[in-house]
Amino acid sequence: MPTRRRALLAAAAALPLAAPAALRAQGRYPDRPVRVIVPFAAGGIIDVVARLVNEPLARALGQPFVIENQPGAGSTIGARNVARARPDGYTLLFNGAAHSVIPALYKDAGFDSVADFMPIGLVGDQTFLACVHPGVPARDVPTLLSWLREKRGQATFATTGVGAASHLAGELLKSLANVDFTVVTYRGTPAAVTDFIAGRIDFMIDSQTLLAPFVADGKARALAVTTTHRSRMLPDLPTFAEAGVTGYRASSFQALYAPAGTPAQIVATLSDALLKVLADPAVQASFEARGVDTLPGDSAAASRFLAAESAKWVPILERTGATAG
Numbered sequence: 001m002p003t004r005r006r007a008l009l010a011a012a013a014a015l016p017l018a019a020p021a022a023l024r025a026q027g028r029y030p031d032r033p034v035r036v037i038v039p040f041a042a043g044g045i046i047d048v049v050a051r052l053v054n055e056p057l058a059r060a061l062g063q064p065f066v067i068e069n070q071p072g073a074g075s076t077i078g079a080r081n082v083a084r085a086r087p088d089g090y091t092l093l094f095n096g097a098a099h100s101v102i103p104a105l106y107k108d109a110g111f112d113s114v115a116d117f118m119p120i121g122l123v124g125d126q127t128f129l130a131c132v133h134p135g136v137p138a139r140d141v142p143t144l145l146s147w148l149r150e151k152r153g154q155a156t157f158a159t160t161g162v163g164a165a166s167h168l169a170g171e172l173l174k175s176l177a178n179v180d181f182t183v184v185t186y187r188g189t190p191a192a193v194t195d196f197i198a199g200r201i202d203f204m205i206d207s208q209t210l211l212a213p214f215v216a217d218g219k220a221r222a223l224a225v226t227t228t229h230r231s232r233m234l235p236d237l238p239t240f241a242e243a244g245v246t247g248y249r250a251s252s253f254q255a256l257y258a259p260a261g262t263p264a265q266i267v268a269t270l271s272d273a274l275l276k277v278l279a280d281p282a283v284q285a286s287f288e289a290r291g292v293d294t295l296p297g298d299s300a301a302a303s304r305f306l307a308a309e310s311a312k313w314v315p316i317l318e319r320t321g322a323t324a325g
Contacts, residue, residue, distance in 0.1 A: 039078025041188025
């Protein structure tokens with residue numbers, strides 16, 4: 001057999017072995033930095049938790065995970081940018097409760113919060129703290145509700161955005177306690193807290209990690225926690241339910257998303273890495289130090305959780321008349 005022919009046959013025989021190897025090399029993920037869009041300002045609970053898992057994810061997958069804060073319009077600006085990104089696993093969204101209620105608040109958001117995203121996994125959950133400014137006469141939940149009724153909607157309530165967890169917590173109080181107040185929206189949590197501490201805002205419901213230091217300094221008065229169990233951070237505070245608001249339960253959860261159409265293997269790689277990160281005792285300790293509970297859940301669990309959250313909050317928003325306008 002001529003030498004040239006033997007060489008061609010040998011090359012052809014090697015192709016079935018070489019091709020899969022080449023495909024495997026080409027499909028390795030990630031092979032460059034990953035952008036993680038946080039659709040709220042830096043310093044809020046969504047941003048804090050994103051940073052708690054960012055570095056461990058980078059170590060687990062061998063590439064930097066770079067956070068970009070893109071606040072505005074109740075998280076829809078950042079979410080829209082992710083929905084329109086190439087579905088290759090290199091642009092992700094880190095969002096919270098706001099994502100589950102976008103359809104109820106933003107009819108023209110420019111994307112579908114369900115169809116245009118693939119949940120990667122659940123991340124964390126945090127108890128919120130209800131606080132009044134010291135100038136407000138309320139000393140507990142019953143006196144807060146009485147005072148709100150006396151104010152007839154004129155009391156002010158700070159939130160980091162329509163549809164954000166803090167806003168939903170306030171709307172739930174309206175719905176269950178039959179009270180009213182004026183919602184004042186801020187671009188980020190730090191700005192909201194600044195006005196609250198200065199006395200320009202009467203009360204707020206937000207991250208216990210953020211508000212507890214102001215309570216300790218006497219700059220805010222804590223009345224209750226928002227979950228069905230008491231906080232490890234402030235165990236003497238009652239829950240809203242214990243204080244007489246039956247059925248009250250609200251918190252700030254976080255989840256990681258990819259654009260719809262992202263290959264299943266990439267979603268699985270990210271989901272598996274996230275679960276391992278959340279199982280790390282060092283990561284769990286970091287969460288606990290900030291008053292956040294880990295909430296591990298894979299892509300399927302996240303999808304079920306988000307559907308349940310939407311089913312809970314959308315009717316409340318409709319009932320209270322909350323709008324994004």
